[in-house]
Amino acid sequence: MKTALITGTTAGIGAAAARAFVAAGWKVVGTGRREDRLQALQEELGAAFLPLVVDMRDLGAVERLAALEGEWSGLDCLINNAGLAPPMSDLQDSKWEDLETVLETNISGLVALTRACLPRLIERKGLVVNLSSVAGNYPYRGGAVYGGSKAFVRQFGLALRNDLAGTGVRVTSIEPGMAETEFTLVRNGGDQAASDALYAGLDPMTAEDLAETILWVASRPAHLNINSLELMPVRQSWAGFAMDRQ
Ligand code: 8X3
Numbered sequence: 508m509k510t511a512l513i514t515g516t517t518a519g520i521g522a523a524a525a526r527a528f529v530a531a532g533w534k535v536v537g538t539g540r541r542e543d544r545l546q547a548l549q550e551e552l553g554a555a556f557l558p559l560v561v562d563m564r565d566l567g568a569v570e571r572l573a574a575l576e577g578e579w580s581g582l583d584c585l586i587n588n589a590g591l592a593p594p595m596s597d598l599q600d601s602k603w604e605d606l607e608t609v610l611e612t613n614i615s616g617l618v619a620l621t622r623a624c625l626p627r628l629i630e631r632k633g634l635v636v637n638l639s640s641v642a643g644n645y646p647y648r649g650g651a652v653y654g655g656s657k658a659f660v661r662q663f664g665l666a667l668r669n670d671l672a673g674t675g676v677r678v679t680s681i682e683p684g685m686a687e688t689e690f691t692l693v694r695n696g697g698d699q700a701a702s703d704a705l706y707a708g709l710d711p712m713t714a715e716d717l718a719e720t721i722l723w724v725a726s727r728p729a730h731l732n733i734n735s736l737e738l739m740p741v742r743q744s745w746a747g748f749a750m751d752r753q
Contacts, residue, residue: 510581511725512536512572514563514620515589517544519688520638523718524586529555531722536579538563538572538589563589563616564608573623582627584634584725587617587660592642592694595649606652613656618663625676632675632729636721637664641684641737645745657682665734677732679724684739686712709742 511528515521516537522544525537529552538561539545545558557579561568573582590613593605621635628635642650643657664680671678691702717738724733 508532508534509583510534510536510579511584511586512538512582512624513586513588514538514561514616516548516558517541519690519714520683520686520717520721521586521588522548523714524588524721525552525556527715527718527722528584528725529553531726533584534579536572536575563620564611566615566619569616569620570623572620573627580627581631582624582633583631584636585621585624585628586636586638586721587621588638589616590638590656590660592650592653592690594696595694597649598651601652609652609656613653614659617660621663621667625671628676629671629674634677634679634725635664635667636679636681636724637661639664639680639682639735641682641739644682644737647746648749661735668732668734675729677729679733680735681717681721681724682735682737683712683717684737684743685709686714686717686740688714709740711740711743712738 511533513521513524513535516525517539525535525548528535534555536557536559537545537548538559540562542560545560549556549558561572563569591609593601593609637660639661640657642654643661646654661680661682664678668678687706691705692699695701720738727733
């Protein structure tokens, strides 16, 4: 039985990925900050799911995830899903604490966990799937720190492939556009109406769409590396450049 470690499984893409991987016969270690959510998922998924309360900003706890013992000691797939965006605002109007949380979670925690997991992934010729975002590929106003962090995630994964040349370990960057999850709720400080308004009439992607994609990536044959995969709902596309005319 293969084992996946998925961060951020208390909601959204992470929870959907945990369900999809368990349904496909994997064992899943799932992390998150909210114990009640993890517990509920454990009751739903049973013994194939090991819930661990971890805040990605706690680098000691993050590194301990790579040292699990016994039946959870092997690792075939690391899914770096945990991440968040600060409130949408111009950088000059932002609060440092909000930005710091995002940088520590999206970048430092992700790098620390990946680095710690590499020996076990190399042992099994495993796979790293990093959740980046279209925000890392296309800049938009109010998204400098979030988009910058996701551009880091994408480039980190691509460059990591070079470090891992010859090991058989694969690395994939998934870059979703609008998916209806708690992402926007968090970004809006818990404003459900604002989140609903953003997705209204857009047929956004679902957490399950992304979970199926991640499982598909993890099910490709060992000789095939998906470097990056960008996904959007059909109703999302690109806007033009902004101009500041005199
Ligand atoms: C977030 C996707 O389109 O809201 O990762 O920037 S988008």
